Amino acid sequence: MEYRPLGTTGLKASVIGFGAEWIEGMDGDGVRALVDRCVGAGVNIVDCWMSDPAVRSALGAALEPTRERWIIQGHIGSTWQDGQYVRTRDLAQVRPAFEDLLARLRTDHVELGMIHFVDDPAEFRAIMAGEHGFIDYVRELKAAGKVGHVGLSTHNPEVAQLAAECGEVEVILFSVNPAFDLMPASDDLDTLFGDYSDVTGDGIEPVRARLYATCEQRGVAITVMKGYAGGRLLSAETSPFGVALTPAQCLHYALTRPAVASVLAGYKSVAQLEEALAYCEASAEERDYASVLAGAPQHAWYGQCTYCGHCAPCAAGINIALVNKYADLAALHDEVPSSVQAHYEALSATAGCCTGCGACEARCPFGVAVAARMEQTASLFGC
CATH class of the missing domain: 3.20.20.100 (NADP-dependent oxidoreductase domain)
Structure with missing residues (x-):
């Protein structure tokens, strides 16, 4: 448990x-x-x-x-x-x-x-x-x-x-x-x-x-x-x-x-x-x-990350689902909350490590543009 x-x-x-x-x-x-x-x-x-x-x-x-x-x-x-x-x-x-x-x-x-x-x-x-x-x-x-x-x-x-x-x-x-x-x-x-x-x-x-x-x-x-x-x-x-x-x-x-x-x-x-x-x-x-x-006939989340983890593994070692979660939490504020920033910076690999290889995108069930999101997230958090 x-x-x-x-x-x-x-x-x-x-x-x-x-x-x-x-x-x-x-x-x-x-x-x-x-x-x-x-x-x-x-x-x-x-x-x-x-x-x-x-x-x-x-x-x-x-x-x-x-x-x-x-x-x-x-x-x-x-x-x-x-x-x-x-x-x-x-x-x-x-x-x-x-x-x-x-x-x-x-x-x-x-x-x-x-x-x-x-x-x-x-x-x-x-x-x-x-x-x-x-x-x-x-x-x-x-x-x-x-x-x-x-x-x-x-x-x-x-x-x-x-x-x-x-x-x-x-x-x-x-x-x-x-x-x-x-x-x-x-x-x-x-x-x-x-x-x-x-x-x-x-x-x-x-x-x-x-x-x-x-x-x-x-x-x-x-x-x-x-x-x-x-x-x-x-x-x-x-x-x-x-x-x-x-x-x-x-x-x-x-x-x-x-x-x-x-x-x-x-x-x-x-x-x-x-x-x-x-x-x-x-x-x-x-x-x-x-x-x-x-694969449902109706009401899927196309283009939106649901933190499901299908994108793993990342060749650069990024926990993509967790990075996306922090990005979503931060995006709901005018400024990135210090607590979210600290959790993000504590990651072993941040969005800035993304090489844009696209392997994760091929695995995503919802068609999320992961590489573009990593670029945006790196800009948002500054690394």
Whole structure:
């Protein structure tokens, strides 16, 4: 299992995580089987947004024997009212719901206290301005040690951008997959599971590219939800690309985005968990999403680098995918950020080493003009 830093929190998360959303309806033995297999494989991060008392209790019982090994993402603002889930900022409901979460998870704290499900930029601004006292309660929890670090969950890259820039949110739970990355920002979650008529097919949406760059630069970690687009990417019939991807390909796409630390997929069975865990031992060919997307009948990224690594090896020793990633991060700013410049200069071979041989271009699935990009990047960074 690979582990990555969770931004500046000091925590390290397994790249494969456990999104516990689908354990609803499982008995205690089923939940324990999932948790035990996670522990055996080295999975150490779990997300629990669900407010159903039965779900929380089953998860808590399964986690308790190995609690010290887990990074728990616990959500603040997810409540259970009259037998159903309700998202709210009303502290009369929020406070007892979070205390219930801790009690049922059999713990006195969660490592990540997630401001739950904010998809409207206006709502985010209202929360951070102190409306309803919600952010004050989050800060109170952190001061008391009941929350280790403040996070936020959202599907909207505009909200995520505001969170990344605010200086208080350290981890963002965000939906990342090759379909969503082509779609414009929206506060309407239904658009993400509709007919994908908004998928542009001409490259990643600029607002999402800017978000990834900001998180990378500021040390804000992204943990991933909806890595399979709700399962739609796993079937040619439901995929917006007209081709099916495998779990390993979806996971690799998400894990090659800047700032991404872990993908928290949901599992209805140990068998589904095994499909995700297989990523850890998968070959480069098995992880290769680029060839599939490049050959898809619709919505490929022609001319745009997706950091897939097909260009390797470079005769001059350049890590072309990483150089392109740094160039993309830098290009979103008026001036190259000092942190990006430092990472770029630390490379053993920079874009200026390119000989223009063109071997990489013959291997690129998306027809990227690599030599020209290397020349532009060398000019951008000065070497």
